Amino acid sequence: xxxxxxxxxxxxxxxxxxxxxxxxxxxxxxxxxxxxxxxxxxxxxxxxxxxxxxxxxxxxxxxxxxxxxxxxxxxxxxxxxxxxxxxxxxxxxxxxxxxxxxxxxxxxxxxxxxxxxxxxxxxxxxxxxxxxxxxxxxxxxxxxxxxxxxxxxxxxxxxxxxxxxxxxxxxxxxxxxxxxxxxxxxxxxxxxxxxxxxxxxxxxxxxxxxxxxxxxxxxxxxxxxxxxxxxxxxxx
Numbered sequence: 310x311x312x313x314x315x316x317x318x319x320x321x322x323x324x325x326x327x328x329x330x331x332x333x334x335x336x337x338x339x340x341x342x343x344x345x346x347x348x349x350x351x352x353x354x355x356x357x358x359x360x361x362x363x364x365x366x367x368x369x370x371x372x373x374x375x376x377x378x379x380x381x382x383x384x385x386x387x388x389x390x391x392x393x394x395x396x397x398x399x400x401x402x403x404x405x406x407x408x409x410x411x412x413x414x415x416x417x418x419x420x421x422x423x424x425x426x427x428x429x430x431x432x433x434x435x436x437x438x439x440x441x442x443x444x445x446x447x448x449x450x451x452x453x454x455x456x457x458x459x460x461x462x463x464x465x466x467x468x469x470x471x472x473x474x475x476x477x478x479x480x481x482x483x484x485x486x487x488x489x490x491x492x493x494x495x496x497x498x499x500x501x502x503x504x505x506x507x508x509x510x511x512x513x514x515x516x517x518x519x520x521x522x523x524x525x526x527x528x529x530x531x532x533x534x535x536x537x538x539x540x541x542x543x544x545x
Contacts (some may be wrong), residue, residue, distance in 0.1 A: 312344070313351040322349065326357055329365065331372045338373075346380070354384040363397065367404020375411050378420045386427035393431040400428075400441055409444040421445040422456075429460045435467045435534055450475040451482075458489055466501045467537045470508070474531060477509060487514045500541050504530075 318341070325334045338349055353373070358366050366389070373381040392398040399405070412421050425445060432438045442453055450472050457469040469486075476482050483505065490502040491514075499516075506514045507522050508530060522530065522540070529536050 311351065312348045313355065315345065315348050315352070318345060318349050319352050319356070322352055322357055326361070326365070326369075329368075331368060334369075335372060335376060350380055350384050354381075354388040358385065358388045363392075363399075363402050364404050366392070366398060367402060367408060371404070371408045371411060374408065374420065378417075382420055382423055383427065386424055390427065390431050393428060394433070400437060400444065406444065413446050421447065425456050426459065429456060429465060430462060432462075432464055435464045435471070438464055438468045454486065458486070461493070461495065461497055463538050463541065464534075466497075466541065467531075467534055469501070470505065470531050470537070473505065473509070480509075480511070483509050484511055484514055487511060491516060497541070504541060 321337060322334070325331075325337060338346060341349055353369070358369060361369075370381075370385045370389070374385060389398055393400070409421075411417075412424075425441065425447065428441060429438060432441060438457075442448070442456075447453060447456070453472050454469065454476075457465050457472065473483060473486065487502040487505050490498040490505070493499075502514065502516070504522075505511070506516075508527065526536065526540060530540060531537070
């Protein structure tokens, strides 16, 4: 079982963080045994980055993720999650822009996708989801749908509806999306499937649906997040 703390390693890491000496941090990590390397990763992600200034967080993440993505990307992405939710980190930070830029190479696609899977649930507003997709160069609508269907939140569902507008000519895709949502088995997903069915007129999607959209609601449901949230909660 991996050890998540070692006082000697923690003391050395605190010293390097106090000096903001990231080159020496990388050299120190390289000198550790495999077991101690993993412990150091846990200490950095679970302790050292919890309260540091945002620019320090992004500097460390940029350094370590571009150096050893398999070792650090998921650990540090998880460390960022509560801070993205409480606002002490944002994807508007210059530091995140530098990290996103460093991951734009095609060989970094898997790293970008891992970040998306970790961070989409932390995005509370649709604009942040769309910005995250753009900054990580995930632009093709069907690729975005792949990620959005793995997240159950109002913001993600709103972006899902907006993204489906780019594929509304593909009725089979729309129907399949509804059925995927219904298979989740949650009331929120069933409500979303009901809303998509009504919005796109998908009579072939079978189920007990009570939602009926008024014409004026149709015009703003995919452009006004507040209206969308009200209508999703209207479905029962």
